[in-house]
Amino acid sequence: MDILLYILIFIMGTVFGSFFTLAIHRIPKNQDITHTHSYCPNCNHKLGFLDLIPVFSYIFLLGKCRYCKKKIRPRYLILEILSGFIFVLVAYFMNVRMDNLEPNVLAESAFLALYLCFIFIMAGIDLENRKIEKSISMYGVVIAIAYIVYLCVVENASIYRYIIYLIIYACILALDVITLKRYAKNSYVNGIILTIITMSIFTGEYVTINTIIMTALVVAFNFLLHKIKNIRKRVRKEAKDYGANIRYGFLLAISNILNYIFILSLYKFGG
């Protein structure tokens, strides 16, 4: 029976994945993500139900738009499948089983799904636009506060553990309001800080610290490669804004998911 449950979770993950691609595409353009019909970005033809089934539509339409025959980029398919797998992995390591479907397991899983929405969409938009979208940061803050309320009220967690996070949230949001639009550059940094706090609340301090270390290592390694390339090419003048192109949000998201799955697997198999 568990295999059926996991197939269901995989399908749910792909449906979420197809929502992520839509959100990543539309949110930076300020388009509606819930009401407006999906359309082909090439010919603008409205897409029907058969065009929108995750994974299967892509395969049956052979990766082309049914109406204009333009190729659909395979990253949509990749993101859908990836999201399905991550949902299954997390559910497996969180011990979601048919005989274990109690309200608290379901609630925890639901919060985790909401968090994965946050991290995926934040990462996708950062990758494409190098921007931490404010509406997504705010969504992260809202679900994180809801999660804290849930933990404290239902699972009797101590609020004191989370007070520091709530204070940081309040400070960053206040700073955002005060400096409103005057320092556009800072909003990227603020977005990253908000992301890290949301990350700590959902995946814990330990995972978050490892996430930050892993991201820093990747950035440092890349910087080194970049330097070596420049020395080989005898480039004297350094590009000043090398750091301004790094997608920190995207890198944090990837290493957060990897670290989180790794820690969950340690808990499961390491006793």
Ligand SMILES: [Zn+2]
């Ligand atoms: Zn088309």
